[in-house]
Each structure stands twice: as C-alpha cells, then as structure tokens.
Amino acid sequence: MSPRTGTKTPPRAPARVVAPPPPLELDPKVVRRARTLARRLGEPVVEMTRSRTTVSVERATLRLAGLAGADHERVPWVNHLVDAVRDQVGLEHGVTTPVWDALRREEAPDLLTLAQKASAGAVNFRIPDRRRELTAARRAARAAVRPGLRCIDRQRATRERLITRLGDPPQRPWVYLIVATGDIHEDIPQAQSAARAGADVIAVIRSTGQSLLDYVPEGATREGFAGTYATQENFRLMREALDEVSKELGRYVRLTNYASGLCMPEIATLAGLERLDMMLNDSMYGILFRDINPVRTFVDQRFSRQIHARAGIIINTGEDNYLTTADAVEAAHTVTVSQLMNEYFGTEAGLADWQLGLGHAFEIDPDLPDSFRMELAHALLARQLFPDAPLKWMPPTKHMTGDVFRGHLLDGFFNLAGVMTGQSILLVGMMTEAVVTPWLSDRDLALQNVRYVLDAAGGLTEDFRPPPDGFIQTRARQVLSEAVDLLETITRDRGAKGSGSIPLLEAIGDGTFGLMKRPADRGKGLDGVVVRADDYDNPAITMLEEGSR
Template sequence: MSSRVKPLLDLDPADVRRARTLARKAGRPVVKLAQSHTTVSVERATLRLAGLSGADHERVPWVNHLVDAVRGEVGLEHGITSPVFDALRRGEAPDLLTLAQKAASGSVQFRLPEGRAATAAAKDARREVSRGLRAIDKQRATRDRLIRRHGDPQQRPWIYLIVATGDIYEDIPQAQAAAREGADIIAVIRSTGQSLLDYVPEGATREGYAGTYATQENFRLMRAALDETSKELGRYIRLTNYASGLCMPEIATLAGLERLDMMLNDSMYGILFRDINPIRTFVDQRFSRQIHARAGIIINTGEDNYLTTADAVEAAHTVTVSQLLNEYFAKEAGLEDWQLGLGHAFEINPELPDSFRMELAHALLARQLFPKAPLKWMPPTKHMTGDVFRGYLLDGFFNLVGAMTGQGILLVGMMTEAVVTPFLSDRDLALQNVRYVLNAAGGLTEDFHPPRDGFIQTRARGVLGEAIDLLTQITDEPGRAPLLEAIADGTFGLMKRPADRGKGLDGVVVKAESYDNPATTMLEEGSDR
C-alpha cells in the first residue's frame, strides 16, 4: 500500500521522528510493566495453546477451573504450567482435561516443583504448548495458500461490513450475502457485555444482544462458511472479531487457531470505555498482540471511539497520539506495518465551516504518518440525526475522503445509524454508495494535491504539533509509568481511569523471578518447539 502514498503534506521529517521518539519514551515503561506481570487470562490462554478446551455443565470453561485451583493453592507468580505439568507427571491425572475436572472438585494437590522435577515439568509444558503454536502456524500457511488460490480484492480500500444478529446461524447466510454484494471483510460484532466476562463462552451460540458471542466454535463455523464463499467468488473473504476485554489473550489465541484474519485490538479501548484496569489491559494486550503477530492477523485499533466522547476537532491530536502509541506497542510485540489497521474516523460536526476540508487534513495526516499501514477509516456516527437522506450524503462524503486519501480498510456507513439496527436493504444501499464512489473517484489519490501551506497542510501540521506537545507532557510527567498517569487524568476520550482501579485488577499477578511461561518464551524467540 505504500506505493500509493505520496508526501502531500510537506510534514517536517524532524517532527515525525520526534513524535515517534516520544511515543517510544511514553510506551517503554508500560511495556516493562507488562513484562513484569501476568494475568489469569494470559495463563488460561497458555493452557488453551496446550490443548485444554471445553466447559462444565454450567458452561464454565475448564481453563478457568484449573487456573483458579492452581492460584488458590500455590499462586500464579511462577506461571501456570509448572504446577500443572508437575501434577501430570506425578500421576494426579492422565491428561489436562481430566486434571481440570478433578481440580474443579478439589481432588488434586498442586505444588511448585524444584530441581529435576521443575525441569521435567517445563520440558513437558513446552512440548504441549508448541503444538498449539504449530497449529496457529499451519492456519497462517493455509490463509496464504487460499489467498494465492482465490486472489485478493483488487481495489483498495477493502470494504468492511458488519454482521451481528446474535445468532451465529443467522449471521452466516447474512455474511455470505454481504460478501456476494461486494464486502471484502466480514466483521462479526461481539455481544454487548462480553468484554466484561472473565471467561470465554463455549460452543455455538444463538442468543446475543446487539452482537454474537465470540467463541471458538462460532469462529470455526463462520470461517468455514466464508471459505466456501471465497471459492465461489474467486477472492479471499476476511473475517474479523474482537480481541479485547478481560479475555483478550484467550480470544486472540482462539482466533489464531481458527484462522481469523483481523481482530479489533486497541491498547486503551478497554481501559477508557469498559473501565477495565489499565495494568490488566496492557499485560493482556501485549500477549494478544504477540499471538496476532504469530498468526499473521491484522489488528484494528479504536481511536475512532475517542471522537464519540470528545470533540473531533479539539481532540484530533489525541487520535494521533493514540495511533503512535498503538504503533509502538504493536511493533514491540512483533507486529509488522502491514498488520497495523490503525483507526480514525469521520466525526467532525458537519455544521462546522470547512468540516470536509478538516476531515481531509486529518485523514491525510494519518496516511502520511503511517504510509505502510492499512488504516481503518470509520464512518460518521456521532452526528447522524435520523435524517436518512442527510446520513446517506454524509456517508458519501466519508467514502470520498477514503478514496482521496488512500485508506486501507473502509467500514461501510449506514444511513440508519442511531435509528434502527440496519435492515438488509439499508446495507444494500450503503454498499451501492461505496461502490459508486470508489468506481467514480478511486483514482483521485493520483490527482489530489493540496496547495502548499494551504488550509489542509496547515491544519495537518497543527494537529501533529499538538500531538507532539501532548506526548511531551506525558513523557515529562513524573512517575513510574507517566502514560498511566495521563490515562488517569482523562487525557484520552475524557475518561479518567486510575491504574489502581477498574475491572479485572484482581486477576493481575506480579511475576516471581522464577516465572516460566513457554508460550511467551517461544513467541519472543519465534520458535515452535
């Protein structure tokens, strides 16, 4: 995608370098914090890689039972795998599933092995976890093979369309129909509230509120259906879901195992908009992004959400700061530029003079700062009034900005936003809007050149300057992790989220010196055995 990006804003290269340097400086203490902690979800994800799945008759996953039992007896400071695989070697159970079942009834004793026993347990754990990583590697290779066989969409941006009935068996035919109508990416919106569940539901689900539950079986069913449609259409259809919330590492793992292609995965969304503890979020996010890097999954970040709670003009620089931080955290975890679906949105009040010109400036700034990233461009939502004709026009202007600035992923806007859950006919009209604009104006990236020192260039440089000022304030903030202080002060999205509060804090554990996790070790090594 970088070949389509031209230096249209005359940004000062020194300013761009300074912005990235400050983002690294702000992010580095948070990475160190993540490296020194683990969470219950990281440990559960590790057991899932080792092959543990399923749930009891009340649909509580066995990984939850096993992690809770180990934590209750010996803690998680040393990691889950050492006591678990030591118990298997001592004959407490013949396999992980039976061990979890016995642990749920309190009939297993765990210990922290030492010496040769610890070495043997670590060897067994690495062997079993490596099976999961090899399964993820195999799914990545399958994706590559199917893309070669069926082909990628020829045009950019890719058209991203949402399906969310609550019933996976209703989602599937709607997703297939959307692909036939032109969608390149199908996003299955997650059921409201799932991000606050500290477990992953099990099996295929048929009830969800404003979305469908993210489960391994739902992932498998939808991926298989879209594979059929990819073959039918002669282009590979990508599947998206959400790796966020209290089970971010586990959902990322299941996505890798079932060959999802994109995952919504933002470094601060859960903190700001779901009041999840900041430390829990950053620890879970790092592990989940290591999995995404391994699986070849593109992440989509959530900067567009800031503009639903803060003014899109006044807070434009906070979007840029978040994009720079998301880039740093992602690359530190192993993701490459082509996997960075950094988010931004068309959310300026259309009543403001020059609103369209400012939208162009903001979209171009993101495109210029991240020339190799497939940016995710989000449609207007905040200022949709219920007037469907006005809304259809706004979506057309949004699509035009996407075409003019070379965005990578374009989410289809709905004229009935904020009125009703879209009907299938609404989706058809919205896709017609996208197709018309991209067919008529898709080549404008070649022709569009804002005047030197004109309104658009001046506005973009101003936003970048404000972003540098904010990053400077964050890095100058006293404290062990000044970014956490900035989040606590309400810098992003006007949400104040202190590091010692929030949901999931009780699931955060400080690592002991002897902490061992074969999953993180192999992910950082790039090995699979």
C-alpha cells in the same frame, strides 16, 4: 526465520493503494520527535508488563495446550484449572509448572481430566523444589504448548495459500462490513450475502458486555445482544462459511472479530487457531470505555499482539471511539497520540507495519464550516505518518441524526474522503446508524454508495494535491504539533512525579484520552493481575519471543 513472527519467509503484505497519498510536506524532525516521545512513554509500560501476568494470559496458555470445553454450568475448564492452581500455590510461577508437575505425578491421565478433578478440589498442586522435577515439568509444558503454536502457523500458511489461489480484492480500500444478529446461524447467510454484494471484510461484532466477562463462552451461540458472542465454535463456523463464499467469488474474504476485554489473550489465541484475519485490538479502548484496569489491559494486550504477530493477523485499533466522547476538532491530536502509541506497542510485540490497522474516523460536526476539508487533513495526516499501515477509516456515527437522506449523503462524503486520501480499510457507513439495527436492504444501499464512489473516483488519489501551505497542509501540521506537545507534556509533567511513576498510566488516570479518568489501581479485572516471581515460566511467551516452532 524471523525472531518476531517465527516464519521462515517474510510475511505477505496486503496490496498497496494504486497511487501514493498526496504529500503534506510534514517536517521530518517533528515526525521523528513524535515517535521518540511515543517510545519513551511506551517503554516503562512494556517493562511493567514483563514483570506481571494475568489469569487470562495463563488461561490462553492452557488453550494452546489443547484444553477446551466447559462444565454443565458453561464455566470453561481453563477457568477451573487456573483458579485451582491460584488458590493452592498462586500464579506467580506461571500455571504450567504446577499443572505439568501434577500430570507427571499422575494426579490425572490428561489435561482435561486434571481440570475436571481440580474443579472438585481433588488435585494437589505444588511448585517442585527439586531442580530435576522442576525442569521435567517445564519441559513437558513446552512440549504440550508447542502444537498449539504449530496449529496457528498452519492456519497462517493456509491463509497465504488461499490468497495466492483465489486472489485479494481487485481494489483498495477493502470494504469492511459489520454483520451481527446475535445468532451465529443467522449471521452466516447474512455474511455470505454481504460478500456477494461486495464486502471484502466481514466483521462479526460481539454481544454487548462480552468484554466484561472473565471467561470465553463455549460452543455455537444464538442469544447475543446487539452482537454475537465470540467463541471458538462461532469463529470456526463463520470461517468455514466465508471460505465457501471466497471460492464462489474468486477472492479471499477476510473475517474480523474482537480481541479486547478481560479475555483478550484467550480470544486472540482462539482467533489464531481458527484463522481469523483481523482482530480489533486497541491499547487503551478497554481501559477508557469499559473501565478495565489499565495494568490488566496492557499485560493482556502484549500477549495478544504476540499471538497476532505469529498468526499474521491484522489488528484494528479504536481511535475512532475517542471522537464519540470528545470533540473531533479539539481532540484530533489525541487520536494521533494514540496511533503512535499503538504503533509502538504493536511493533514491540512483533507486529509488522502491514499488520497495524490503525484507526481514525470521520466524526467532525458536518455543520461546522470547512468540516470536509478538516476531515481530509486528518485522514491525510494519518496516511502520511503511517504509510505502510492498513489504516481503518471509520464512518460518521456521532452526528447521525436519524435523517436517513442526510446520513446517506454523509456516508458518501466519508467514502469520498477515504478514496481521496488513500485509506486501506473502509468501514461501510449505514444510513440508519443510531436509528435501528440495519436491515439487509440498508446494507445493500450502503454498499451501493461505496461502489459508486470507488467506481467513479477510485483513481482520485492520483489527482488530489493540497496546495503548499494551504488549509489542509496547515491543519495537518497543527494537529501533529499539538500531538507532539501532548506527548512532551505527558513525558515531562507525569514523569516528574518520581521514579516509580509510569507517565502514560498517570495520563490515563488524569483523563487525558477520551475524557475518561482511569487510575491504574482501579477498574475491572485488577484482581486478575499477578506479579511474576523470579522463576516465572510461560512456555508460550518464551516460544513467541524466540520464534520457536
């Protein structure tokens, strides 16, 4: 059994590209140096996360124990219960000890009733001071959380069985298409239609602003804005619909959503319980682009990635977003640094290489001379640095002007770059990007664009070989060298501030990434971070780390 994933057999890796990507002849010493520096930057952050918990981590643990539903105002019962425990005894010891102590003292007959009574102030919580009572409460909590993890294990096994029976898409890259109307019942037929038209991965983008909600909405929703709310019922409905169309098409269609924001651990948990296949889960996206507190984000991220590792979910990281605020040429090395950090944080939390859908994007100004050659260099650099990762290649957005003909051509160049450099997951670009929410006809045209390039140039990876020391190799080496320089600068300059400083957090606070300054003592959700007591207990974390079933 793997101590990281809790599985008895090695995880199933997605099919590799037909041919390996062209070599860039990178200096292996420079590559090793980059990973060494990323580890040095990441280790203090991980150590910090091990000494803290958050309200969302505690709520996710209760969800694993089966607590669901919401009151008449749609406030989830997990929120009520965690808030009540925090108000009375704090969360320093974890939520499960006082909760299962209360159940053992018959404050309520079951977890749901306890949460309902707690919301009315009718439960007295405590931290047992007798060793026998403390041990009994923790043993009961572990027994209650275990079925949730076993459900995640069963869902993973179901995915493996369906892939074996139905098969994976016949070619790489996987074609990834976004569907999100705001109404889950409208999303479903659109998603099925997209799968029939050739999409391999359906992403249901979240409603605008959900990442800033400190609760997960309940039930099926029909009122999202520029997206559809991520809820357990919406996950279930879409998974059921894609299973249906998978059987029709004879290939397994994957489902993606977003595990980010203030409820990252809870959404990751719900994704595991409902068998989602991919989740957007970046180490710094919420910090930089949603002003969520850095400490809250890193604590939540580690738990969510432990869940993803257990569930066999592929994460997608958000490096493409850096290039929407910073110049794609000047800031190319910050993308590489972020990819290295996401790799470290992901593998530390138990993710295998085949689960690291590291992100990068086609965002260089097309009016710049040699822009396509530079895009090839950046894409090849990512492919060679992370050969076993299912890289997610993002289409142009920043320089889409509203000229749909030019936009369609840019998307074609993007698709060609993806084929030439052996990318794994190709997000479908839309010619109406930045103009309107795409129509079904826009998606059809975009998928035709992808299919033409894949059919006409799908084997081009075998033939494309940048000349030694030519433009592409030189540019890739330059970006890698600048990434190493930045990692060394962060390690040296921020580390010089004293033993109590965490260099990566200092760099985030200084605006090193994406030109956003996000200090560690500010940002949304900071009040939801709790320093653990010496006897903190969380059975979910314990079982995830030891691989228990």
